[in-house]
Amino acid sequence: MVIEAKKGMYIIVVGGGKVGFHLAKELVEANHEVLVIEQDSVKAKEIADELGDIVLDGDGCEATILEKAGTARADMLLAVTGDDEDNLVSCQVAKQRFNVARTVARINDPKNEQFFRKLEVDITVSATSAIMAHIEQELPTHHLSVLVKLRGSGLELVEVRIPDDSRVVNQPIRNIQLPYQSMVVLVVGEDGQPKVPSAETVIHAGDEVVAVTLHESEEQLRDALLSPATARSF
């Protein structure tokens, strides 16, 4: 993994488990100044043996430890322990007390993503969500997959392949009742040609449709684009 940033940032990694260790290793190799905070002293020593004197043995949620770590001059704090509550608090202390510009939290329960971002967490990374997204793209029965979430607005970009029996087949876009704040932004025909649709663009079976929608409207959008024609009589 390559973190696209200026060389030589000071990055604090809270949590020296597998994720924290490998992250720290990559960051060191990318010439960043790295400090790992790990409260299990055995683990802390193992990391120090491997990566050198870049480990602080302590609780990365405690202001005194973060103070010792020089958090005030850190460009970024990455909280990657296995517990969501510890990652949240670590990011909040870093923001509130030390004004760290960017905080990143690893998230285990994907339901916490939105809520964390409302608070002091700038970026959330959820392995569960990432793996689910891959599975969803593979599953033919699960037609709607989220491509990317647009930060802040609550909007997301979703992709859907129009099934043969969908009620939108052979309908122009103006006939499709899309949910609030949802919009079809791209249609890729079976020939692989992408086109920016107008209200008159006719949807065909097998089209790949990229739409923007609110997370809350996902279900409705799925319904609007994927339900079989028999579900509602026109």
Next chain:
Amino acid sequence: MKIVVMGCGRVGSALASELSAEGNEVLVLDNDPTAFRFLPEDFRGTTHIGNGMDIDVLGKIHLGDADAFVSTTRGDNRNVMAAQIAKHVFGVKIVATRVFDPLREEMYRNMGLRTINPTRVQAKRLKRVIEAPSDEAANELVTEFMRQEGL
């Protein structure tokens, strides 16, 4: 009032039973079913086994309808995370939590949670008990502390 208490330890159970006895509609949440043994026999509130940091669990108990939420587990981070979910996800008006670390306690108080830090008060009181001239004087002090709390 409809009140949800997270954590049925000694403090949580005592709080829940007092609130319930005063006529409030109380639900106690704990992920350890054996924790409810701390509740008195005549407890009239509800108990629910589940993780108070899980948004689905809190939705299932209709936290959004509660007037107050209080977290009293042993973990500071668990307490403040659950409290913030109650406040920011479910919009509960009164959200209180116990935080043992004084620095974190102050920070979350400034961020709009009703926090209480038992550590400093207890340290002060323990010091006064040690400094009492005799065992009797120490006992009197403790009785005085209890009286101040209406116990």
